[in-house]
Amino acid sequence: MDxxxxxxxxxGINIILALGLNLITGYCGQISLGHAAFYGMGAYCAALMAKxxxxxxxxxxxxxxxxxxxxxxxxxxALRVRHDFLAITTMGVGFLFLGIxxxxxxxxxxxxIYNIPGAGLxxxxxxxxxxxxxxxxxxxxxxxxxxxxxxxxxxxxxxEDAALTAGVNVAGYKLAAFAIGTAMAGLAGAxxxxxxxxxxxxxxxxxxxxxxxxxxxxGGVGSVPGVIAGALLLTLLPQLLQVVSDYRLLxxxxxxxxxxxxxxxxxxxxxxxxxxxxxRPRAS
Amino acid sequence: MTALLEARGICVxxxxxxxxxxxxxxxxxxxxxxxxxPNGAGKTTLLHVIAGIINPQRGDVFLDRRSLTGLSTDRxxxxxxxxxxxxxxPFYSMSVRENVxxxxxAAGMRNPLTALVRRNSRAERRQSARILAxxxxxxxxxxxxxxLPLGMRKRLEMAKCLAHKPRLLLLDEPLAGLPQTxxxxxxxxxxxxxxxxSGIVVIEHNLGEVLRICSRMVVMDNGRCIKTxxxxxxxxxxxxxAAYLGEGHAGTG
Amino acid sequence: xxxxxxxxxxxxxxxxxxxxxxxxxxVYGLLRILHVAHAGMFTLGGYLSVWxxxxxxxxxxxxxxxxxxxxxxxxLVYRLCYRPILHRPPHVxxxxxxxxxVGMEELFRLFFGPYGMSHTDPPLSETVGFFSMRLKYAEIxxxxxxxxxxxxxxxxxxxxxxxxxxxxxxxxxxxxxxxxINNDRIRDLIFFIxxxxxxxxxxxxxLVNNYAxxxxxxxxxxxxxxxxxxxxxxxxxxxxxxxxxLGVIESFGTIYxxxxxxxxxxxxxFMIVVLMLRPRGIFGKG
Ligand SMILES: Nc1ncnc2c1ncn2[C@@H]1O[C@H](COP(=O)(O)OP(=O)(O)O)[C@@H](O)[C@H]1O
Ligand SMILES: [Mg+2]
Numbered sequence: 076m077d078x079x080x081x082x083x084x085x086x087g088i089n090i091i092l093a094l095g096l097n098l099i100t101g102y103c104g105q106i107s108l109g110h111a112a113f114y115g116m117g118a119y120c121a122a123l124m125a126k127x128x129x130x131x132x133x134x135x136x137x138x139x140x141x142x143x144x145x146x147x148x149x150x151x152x153a154l155r156v157r158h159d160f161l162a163i164t165t166m167g168v169g170f171l172f173l174g175i176x177x178x179x180x181x182x183x184x185x186x187x188i189y190n191i192p193g194a195g196l197x198x199x200x201x202x203x204x205x206x207x208x209x210x211x212x213x214x215x216x217x218x219x220x221x222x223x224x225x226x227x228x229x230x231x232x233x234x235e236d237a238a239l240t241a242g243v244n245v246a247g248y249k250l251a252a253f254a255i256g257t258a259m260a261g262l263a264g265a266x267x268x269x270x271x272x273x274x275x276x277x278x279x280x281x282x283x284x285x286x287x288x289x290x291x292x293x294g295g296v297g298s299v300p301g302v303i304a305g306a307l308l309l310t311l312l313p314q315l316l317q318v319v320s321d322y323r324l325l326x327x328x329x330x331x332x333x334x335x336x337x338x339x340x341x342x343x344x345x346x347x348x349x350x351x352x353x354x355r356p357r358a359s
Numbered sequence: 360m361t362a363l364l365e366a367r368g369i370c371v372x373x374x375x376x377x378x379x380x381x382x383x384x385x386x387x388x389x390x391x392x393x394x395x396x397p398n399g400a401g402k403t404t405l406l407h408v409i410a411g412i413i414n415p416q417r418g419d420v421f422l423d424r425r426s427l428t429g430l431s432t433d434r435x436x437x438x439x440x441x442x443x444x445x446x447x448x449p450f451y452s453m454s455v456r457e458n459v460x461x462x463x464x465a466a467g468m469r470n471p472l473t474a475l476v477r478r479n480s481r482a483e484r485r486q487s488a489r490i491l492a493x494x495x496x497x498x499x500x501x502x503x504x505x506x507l508p509l510g511m512r513k514r515l516e517m518a519k520c521l522a523h524k525p526r527l528l529l530l531d532e533p534l535a536g537l538p539q540t541x542x543x544x545x546x547x548x549x550x551x552x553x554x555x556x557s558g559i560v561v562i563e564h565n566l567g568e569v570l571r572i573c574s575r576m577v578v579m580d581n582g583r584c585i586k587t588x589x590x591x592x593x594x595x596x597x598x599x600x601a602a603y604l605g606e607g608h609a610g611t612g
Numbered sequence: 613x614x615x616x617x618x619x620x621x622x623x624x625x626x627x628x629x630x631x632x633x634x635x636x637x638x639v640y641g642l643l644r645i646l647h648v649a650h651a652g653m654f655t656l657g658g659y660l661s662v663w664x665x666x667x668x669x670x671x672x673x674x675x676x677x678x679x680x681x682x683x684x685x686x687x688l689v690y691r692l693c694y695r696p697i698l699h700r701p702p703h704v705x706x707x708x709x710x711x712x713x714v715g716m717e718e719l720f721r722l723f724f725g726p727y728g729m730s731h732t733d734p735p736l737s738e739t740v741g742f743f744s745m746r747l748k749y750a751e752i753x754x755x756x757x758x759x760x761x762x763x764x765x766x767x768x769x770x771x772x773x774x775x776x777x778x779x780x781x782x783x784x785x786x787x788x789x790x791x792x793i794n795n796d797r798i799r800d801l802i803f804f805i806x807x808x809x810x811x812x813x814x815x816x817x818x819l820v821n822n823y824a825x826x827x828x829x830x831x832x833x834x835x836x837x838x839x840x841x842x843x844x845x846x847x848x849x850x851x852x853x854x855x856x857x858l859g860v861i862e863s864f865g866t867i868y869x870x871x872x873x874x875x876x877x878x879x880x881x882f883m884i885v886v887l888m889l890r891p892r893g894i895f896g897k898g
Binding site for chain 2: 219221222223224226227229230232233234236237238239240241242243244245246247248250251
């Protein structure tokens with residue numbers, strides 16, 4: 076039971092992470108290869124505050140705020156650079172984050188921060204809480220998609236220049252996408268810090284950013300159910316099958332490659348294609 | 360009459376190539392100005408400067424006497440510019456109606472937080488229906504831009520501009536690539552858009568149609584404005600004829 | 613003479629970066645793809661050269677073999693991985709490429725084992741005095757080799773038909789495509805040359821460290837991306853300068869900024885600062 080609970084807790088955290096990145100990359104079209112940096116920002120913030128004696132629920136908002144503010148700073152970078160330049164800039168932000176954390180004594184350096192106080196819940200309770208937050212993140216994502224904001228994101232992802240000449244406040248919306256998406260990563264970080272009760276630099280590197288991106292791409296860029304399915308699949312599969320666990324990176328790499336190569340819509344795209352194929356004979 | 364648009368001393372160079380040299384242009388309310396000149400004369404570059412798509416090395420642009428210098432394109436659009444670029448670029452992921460609705464809602468939705476709590480779009484829907492009728496696209500409202508012929512996509516581009524009720528409409532080669540009958544119909548539509556409170560600038564190579572609809576012509580060549588005035592007078596000018604002939608001899612533009 | 617030490621160390625590192633980054637630039641110029649999996653060729657070159665040197669005893673022959681094999685692997689990567697997705701938005705190829713690279717790293721681990729591989733009798737390991745420093749012959753060979761290879765490449769890019777086609781594609785992608793200048797033969801050649809250069813770089817790094825390991829390509833891969841982005845994407849001369857500059861900045865940075873930032877972070881901090889000032893790179897247009 077404990078094992079299942081902690082596994083589902085990690086799955087919930089990954090869902091929040093993937094939905095946050097989906098907002099930035101899927102909805103708004105701004106590629107980010109540094110999402111783990113915001114995750115780490117939230118985790119470290121929560122770890123430090125919890126160690127200083129702050130209660131669990133008081134830590135969540137500051138962790139989101141810190142990650143979100145860093146997200147807005149990176150968002151400002153996204154206003155200057157585009158496409159490939161943005162991809163590499165965000166990747167650089169990830170390396171920069173790690174590089175700084177590793178050298179700071181007060182952040183635990185290479186060793187990380189140990190013995191973080193828990194949330195005061197048993198493992199099942201914490202799992203339910205995390206999944207609750209994941210459900211909230213999913214609801215927010217779905218709401219944004221249907222709101223006017225979702226439309227504008229769509230337009231920016233489609234053609235940024237055309238959005239400008241249509242009078243759209245492109246800069247403002249991009250910053251909003253980064254702020255919301257990275258604040259979600261900050262929340263995931265805080266949940267991680269209290270759940271695992273340890274944070275260290277090795278959990279927030281480039282490979283972790285790629286893993287989050289992988290969940291989004293494999294699930295289906297822009298699709299909320301798809302991204303949730305992707306996050307679940309890529310979290311649970313390595314845990315349930317020991318073989319897969321040994322080759323976790325091969326799985327991530329291979330899936331990223333195969334999905335972009337053969338099924339660009341991810342699992343959501345495949346589901347749509349299957350539904351369409353099933354629907355066509357009846358319709359005709 | 361006060362100048363609706365005034366651009367003064369605009370200089371632009373790309374990698375040392377002078378694309379615009381001390382260009383001045385004014386547009387009064389109620390005017391439909393035809394901006395012509397051989398390929399590479401700098402017409403598109405001038406439009407981009409006015410629209411804020413590129414920043415000039417020198418010079419200022421005023422709309423209704425307010426300086427536009429340093430403002431982003433979207434701000435200029437909200438201040439009254441309508442920009443239709445040479446290559447049509449609709450949002451291919453949305454229907455024609457949604458394209459226009461998006462533009463119609465842009466002014467009210469500058470703040471992303473208001474957009475977050477906004478679900479219905481009744482006002483935008485009404486306005487887009489009106490504009491689609493104005494440019495003759497009602498029948499295509501639910502189609503996707505990718506499924507439309509070029510002529511209809513050009514009309515969509517114009518509809519997106521009109522959604523902001525622009526004071527000054529800037530059109531870059533709206534007729535290019537259209538067969539003559541369609542070009543004529545679209546030119547008529549443009550002429551209908553002209554009114555006493557706003558102005559239109561049309562960059563166009565289809566001289567017959569520009570001459571027919573515009574009230575004044577501006578001729579550019581080699582990054583300069585070489586002549587402006589009533590259409591017949593301009594076309595009779597020796598320098599203008601030379602510029603066009605020169606283009607023929609130079610070959611590529 | 614700390615200054616000179618650091619400077620030379622930076623140049624050695626920069627030469628390695630340059631050899632990797634130039635292949636990336638060549639590919640980017642032609643296809644507008646950030647070819648992350650390029651670093652896989654670097655690792656492949658490292659392993660193959662160590663393995664072949666141990667097997668045959670001839671370092672030079674092994675270098676040639678590694679370059680050849682990686683070149684062919686490069687062509688396969690283009691044909692099998694990139695060509696089918698060229699029509700899709702550019703980030704698709706980037707994501708596929710990251711996936712390919714992460715997968716390749718794992719394959720190296722499976723194939724060659726997790727602990728790396730060393731020369732049984734490392735060639736060029738003697739050192740020579742140079743002012744106050746001692747340099748390995750291998751390090752001198754790296755610099756000399758990089759200069760020779762990159763000069764040869766400069767001649768290729770500026771003087772041959774292949775180079776002309778490449779430059780035409782960088783300047784006018786649409787035109788080059790419709791004229792058939794940018795065709796599969798050119799792309800095969802570019803992938804071959806770029807991958808061979810990366811493999812040589814990998815071989816040299818394996819030589820200096822006397823060690824080839826599955827993840828040896830990771831850091832150079834991301835650094836090389838930073839370098840070609842710094843240079844402005846698709847600029848051979850600029851890439852060379854940016855690579856050398858980054859090598860030198862890193863070696864000084866680790867001494868003077870090492871307390872606050874590690875080596876990789878210095879490189880990316882430099883890149884981010886440059887991009888914020890010049891969003892299209894140092895030598896990029898506009
Ligand atoms: N982005 C650019 N980079 C470099 N040169 C440019 C760019 N845009 C335009 N030019 C050059 O500026 C000159 C004017 O171009 P343009 O304004 O497009 O002319 P027109 O629209 O009158 O045909 C041409 O010589 C063109 O090659
Ligand atoms: Mg033009």
